[in-house]
Every structure is written in C-alpha cells, then in structure tokens.
Amino acid sequence: MYSTKFSVSIHILSVIALSDGKPVTSDYIASSINTNPALVRRLMSALKKAGLIKAQTRIGATGLAKPAGTISLKSVFKAVEKEQRLFAIHEDTNHECPVGAKIGDVLEHVNFQVQTKFEEELEKIHLSDILEGLK
Amino acid sequence: MYSTKFSVSIHILSVIALSDGKPVTSDYIASSINTNPALVRRLMSALKKAGLIKAQTRIGATGLAKPAGTISLKSVFKAVEKEQRLFAIHEDTNHECPVGAKIGDVLEHVNFQVQTKFEEELEKIHLSDILEGLK
DNA sequence: ACAATTGTAACTATAATGTTTACAAATAGA
DNA sequence: TCTATTTGTAAACATTATAGTTACAATTGT
Numbered sequence: 043m044y045s046t047k048f049s050v051s052i053h054i055l056s057v058i059a060l061s062d063g064k065p066v067t068s069d070y071i072a073s074s075i076n077t078n079p080a081l082v083r084r085l086m087s088a089l090k091k092a093g094l095i096k097a098q099t100r101i102g103a104t105g106l107a108k109p110a111g112t113i114s115l116k117s118v119f120k121a122v123e124k125e126q127r128l129f130a131i132h133e134d135t136n137h138e139c140p141v142g143a144k145i146g147d148v149l150e151h152v153n154f155q156v157q158t159k160f161e162e163e164l165e166k167i168h169l170s171d172i173l174e175g176l177k
Numbered sequence: 178m179y180s181t182k183f184s185v186s187i188h189i190l191s192v193i194a195l196s197d198g199k200p201v202t203s204d205y206i207a208s209s210i211n212t213n214p215a216l217v218r219r220l221m222s223a224l225k226k227a228g229l230i231k232a233q234t235r236i237g238a239t240g241l242a243k244p245a246g247t248i249s250l251k252s253v254f255k256a257v258e259k260e261q262r263l264f265a266i267h268e269d270t271n272h273e274c275p276v277g278a279k280i281g282d283v284l285e286h287v288n289f290q291v292q293t294k295f296e297e298e299l300e301k302i303h304l305s306d307i308l309e310g311l312k
Numbered sequence: 313a314c315a316a317t318t319g320t321a322a323c324t325a326t327a328a329t330g331t332t333t334a335c336a337a338a339t340a341g342a
Numbered sequence: 343t344c345t346a347t348t349t350g351t352a353a354a355c356a357t358t359a360t361a362g363t364t365a366c367a368a369t370t371g372t
Contacts, residue, residue, distance in 0.1 A: 047360085097318070130329095176279050
C-alpha cells in the first residue's frame with residue numbers, strides 16, 4: 043500500500059486551489075489536515091519542484107502553478123511518492139532452479155502491465171475533479 | 178508499494194505447478210526462492226486456505242487445487258496480501274475546515290475508482306500465463 | 313532592520329516486512 | 343504401534359519506511 047503522502051498532497055493542493063490566489067501558509071494547511079507544518083512543507087517543496095504550485099518565503103503558497111484541469115493525479119503521485127512500483131519483487135532467487143532463473147523477468151513484465159493500467163487511470167483524474175467533489 | 182508476498186507466492190505456485198503432481202516441500206521451494214522455509218510455509222498456508230493448492234503434513238504440496246488457467250493473479254493477491262488498499266488515507270482531518278470535512282470521502286472515491294481498475298487488470302492474468310512465460 | 317515563512321536536516325516513535333528459531337500436530341510408512 | 347518427516351503456527355529480531363516533531367539557516371515583504 044502506498045503511504046498517505048499522495049492523499050495528503052491532494053489535500054494540500056485542494057486547500058491552495060480553493061484559497062483562490064490568497065496566500066496560505068504551511069501552518070494553515072497543517073491545521074486543516076491535523077498534522078505538522080514541517081510535513082506539509084516537505085510535500086509543498088516536492089509539489090513546487092514538480093511545477094504544480096507556487097510558493098515563496100515569507101508569504102506561503104500563492105496558488106497553483108497551472109490550471110486545476112491540467113494537474114493529473116498521476117503528476118501528483120509522481121511528485122511525492124518515493125516508491126512508484128506497485129509490487130516489490132524478491133530479487134535474490136536461485137538461478138540454478140529453472141523457475142528461479144526466469145521468474146524475475148516474468149514478474150517484471152506482470153508488474154509493468156498492471157502498473158501501466160494503474161498510471162493510465164491516475165492520469166484520467168484531475169485536481170479539478172477533486173475540487174468538484176469538494177463542493 | 179506492496180510487499181514481496183505477492184511475487185513470492187507466484188513463485189511458489191509456479192514451482193508447485195511445474196512439479197506436475199510430484200510433491201514438493203517448503204524446503205525445496207525455499208531453496209528456489211533463496212529464502213526461509215518458514216516464510217514459504219506461511220504463504221503456502223494462506224494459499225491452501227484460499228483453495229489454490231493442496232498440501233499435507235509429512236508430504237508437502239501435492240499440486241494445484243484447480244487448473245492454472247482458472248487461478249487469476251487477483252485471487253493470489255487476495256490470498257496473501259494483508260493490505261489490499263492501494264492508498265493510505267490520512268484519517269484525522271480537521272472537520273471545521275471545509276476541505277478537511279469532505280476530502281476523506283472524495284479520496285475514498287478516487288481510491289475505489291483506481292483500485293477497481295487495478296483488480297480488473299490482475300483478474301485478466303492467470304497462473305497459466307506465468308507458466309507460459311517461464312518456458 | 314525586523315519579523316515571518318519557507319526549505320531542509322536531524323531525531324524519535326511506530327508499524328510492516330523479511331528473516332530466523334522453535335515446536336506442537338499430523339501422518340506416511342516401517 | 344512407533345518413528346521420522348513435514349506442515350502449520352507462534353514468537354523474536356533486524357531492518358526499513360513512514361509519520362511526526364524540533365530546530366534553524368535562508369529568504370524576503372514591510
């Protein structure tokens with residue numbers, strides 16, 4: 043299972059989007075999530091580097107860096123989740139066994155197939171859909 | 178990311194399927210994976226409970242409980258992976274904030290949507306496909 | 313210059329995983 | 343019936359990732 047980073051990041055983006063240009067601080071966002079400002083800033087930093095939000099010292103987040111309709115959940119996921127693979131694969135198999143020798147490649151292929159579908163699905167959902175759901 | 182339990186289970190099922198009726202012990206399977214027999218037995222136990230393999234004390238695994246073409250990777254996943262949700266959701270949000278109050282439901286919906294596709298994809302792949310790839 | 317806020321590093325607690333040891337229960341085969 | 347073998351399961355440990363916290367240098371609007 044993936045961590046809460048992804049869902050917390052969507053929360054952060056939603057607060058920023060709905061503040062409509064008025065700057066919001068990591069403190070304010072943290073109080074909406076009920077968590078720590080430093081954790082919020084870590085994620086904000088990643089979102090900024092990914093070109094999703096604007097933020098400045100002394101002011102806070104001043105808005106999305108592009109329209110909510112163009113921010114896919116895939117781009118959010120890629121920005122903040124360290125482990126992007128769906129499945130871990132046991133690497134150190136016994137290559138003298140016919141199954142052990144080939145299973146790695148087969149599992150990689152399965153992972154790729156499922157993961158591609160997964161990312162395609164994330165690509166279809168945009169921050170604008172989230173905002174719509176929050177109304 | 179999901180643990181290696183899923184991929185290790187596929188490895189276990191492959192070894193059992195390819196032994197073609199001849200019993201295999203957890204010790205033998207563990208040597209193919211390069212891991213511990215106890216770990217293999219834990220997963221075998223789960224696979225047996227899920228009705229995917231046959232195993233007996235004093236003999237070992239005696240085969241698949243049904244044809245490889247009818248064992249989907251979804252059934253394997255469901256049998257052994259404890260956390261079946263794709264995303265963790267931060268629960269304790271501030272409900273006095275308009276975003277905090279509603280974001281949980283919205284994220285649940287997103288999770289459901291992506292997870293459904295993910296499981297549909299796993300359902301399409303069967304153990305027989307894995308065995309084909311091992312040839 | 314000052315005060316506020318980001319951006320980042322370091323530390324702690326907690327939980328899950330992977331690994332290992334151990335042993336009771338079951339049972340095939342002598 | 344006895345014995346040796348293997349499952350099935352519990353318990354302990356090391357490692358890793360996450361979540362949460364404290365701290366502080368760097369930045370910058372006023």
